[in-house]
Amino acid sequence: MVDIPVFTPVHLLTGFLGSGKTTLLKRLLADPALADTAVLINEFGEIGLDHQLVERIDDTMVLLQSGCVCCTVRGELAEALRDLHSRRERGLVPPFTRVVIESTGLADPFPVLSTLKSDPVLRHHFRAGSVVTTVDAVNGLSQLDTYVESTRQAAIADRLVITKTDLCQDKAELSFLLSRLAELNPDALRTIAGDDGPDAEILFGDDTVQRAAKLQSTSGFYCDNPALKVTADGVAHHTAISSFIVAVDEPIDWTGFGVWLTMLLNRHGDRVLRVKGILALAGEERPVAVHGVQHLVHPPVHLAGWPSAERSSRLVFIVDGLDVNLLKRSFNAFALAGNVEARLQPGAASRIRNTQSS
Numbered sequence: 001m002v003d004i005p006v007f008t009p010v011h012l013l014t015g016f017l018g019s020g021k022t023t024l025l026k027r028l029l030a031d032p033a034l035a036d037t038a039v040l041i042n043e044f045g046e047i048g049l050d051h052q053l054v055e056r057i058d059d060t061m062v063l064l065q066s067g068c069v070c071c072t073v074r075g076e077l078a079e080a081l082r083d084l085h086s087r088r089e090r091g092l093v094p095p096f097t098r099v100v101i102e103s104t105g106l107a108d109p110f111p112v113l114s115t116l117k118s119d120p121v122l123r124h125h126f127r128a129g130s131v132v133t134t135v136d137a138v139n140g141l142s143q144l145d146t147y148v149e150s151t152r153q154a155a156i157a158d159r160l161v162i163t164k165t166d167l168c169q170d171k172a173e174l175s176f177l178l179s180r181l182a183e184l185n186p187d188a189l190r191t192i193a194g195d196d197g198p199d200a201e202i203l204f205g206d207d208t209v210q211r212a213a214k215l216q217s218t219s220g221f222y223c224d225n226p227a228l229k230v231t232a233d234g235v236a237h238h239t240a241i242s243s244f245i246v247a248v249d250e251p252i253d254w255t256g257f258g259v260w261l262t263m264l265l266n267r268h269g270d271r272v273l274r275v276k277g278i279l280a281l282a283g284e285e286r287p288v289a290v291h292g293v294q295h296l297v298h299p300p301v302h303l304a305g306w307p308s309a310e311r312s313s314r315l316v317f318i319v320d321g322l323d324v325n326l327l328k329r330s331f332n333a334f335a336l337a338g339n340v341e342a343r344l345q346p347g348a349a350s351r352i353r354n355t356q357s358s
């Protein structure tokens with residue numbers, strides 16, 4: 001029999017684009033300690049890949065698809081939580097005892113947390129849990145220097161999880177990143193992501209366990225940075241960030257594609273904040289997920305199956321000030337070589353940019 005808390009904690013998993021939120025979430029959800037967890041994933045709807053990678057699709061897994069959780073989907077977030085609560089009351093979903101929201105990599109955590117407090121229904125049933133922020137050891141320093149979203153995500157964290165340390169050649173840079181995070185948010189627990197950690201209980205568990213961890217750590221947990229909270233309801237997206245989708249109907253040649261993506265990120269990685277997508281490859285039944293983060297191309301992953309009836313390749317690009325036409329020309333050069341035709345559409349992040357003043 002599960003004891004449902006009077007106020008169900010809502011934990012926020014945030015972190016800049018491609019910093020490893022979904023990877024961490026997938027690992028944590030495999031831990032029996034998090035069995036009673038409802039999960040809300042906010043991502044750019046046109047691709048809808050993260051929930052596939054987490055590999056848990058059930059009634060307590062909800063996708064928020066129409067934009068970014070901190071601005072355009074705040075209403076959708078509140079509604080999803082109210083709906084989960086009501087279905088739990090009626091016994092229509094498993095009796096979850098905590099909620100984890102995975103935000104988009106551009107989300108400002110403050111508005112998400114304030115939604116819980118300001119909504120007249122939610123505030124009687126939910127409370128803010130911990131904010132866990134992933135920070136990429138390879139790209140984290142430059143992201144903190146360049147993007148206010150990244151700084152805000154790190155500054156509000158109760159726990160900072162440093163990812164991709166296995167890829168970080170420069171140990172001096174890693175220790176510089178750790179000191180930078182300690183300056184920015186001295187109260188947060190800082191841990192390294194890996195196969196063995198951090199522990200699910202430490203990140204999203206019972207508060208008493210978290211307090212015990214706080215005592216053991218050299219630093220505390222609860223970030224309270226008033227300078228950052230002043231703008232709690234403002235959404236501070238970097239103005240030049242936009243996104244678009246590349247869609248290709250014909251199967252893609254992997255070798256040509258790999259060369260193109262590697263060359264693109266080598267040359268323009270500073271401005272390609274994230275590329276993520278699902279590819280239909282020539283000669284492959286199963287789709288392949290591809291991930292790039294700035295100059296870094298991650299190894300492709302075969303997925304178990306297609307997320308929907310649509311079998312075309314779709315890639316979302318989130319770019320900072322990169323001319324879309326440049327990318328289009330470059331992709332078309334590749335597409336011609338591979339005898340495929342690419343279509344470009346504006347993506348969700350352009351909508352984020354347009355709503356920042358609303």
Ligand SMILES: Nc1nc2c(ncn2[C@@H]2O[C@H](COP(=O)(O)OP(=O)(O)OP(=O)(O)O)[C@@H](O)[C@H]2O)c(=O)[nH]1
Pocket residue numbers: 015016017018019020021022023024043050104105163164165166167193194274276291298299
């Ligand atoms: N080597 C290595 N790769 C990692 C690690 N964490 C994540 N990755 C890879 O980084 C890429 C992006 O990871 P995701 O978990 O999708 O990142 P995300 O933060 O959810 O991305 P967005 O939702 O697009 O912002 C994937 O290819 C992961 O396999 C890590 O600790 N080490």
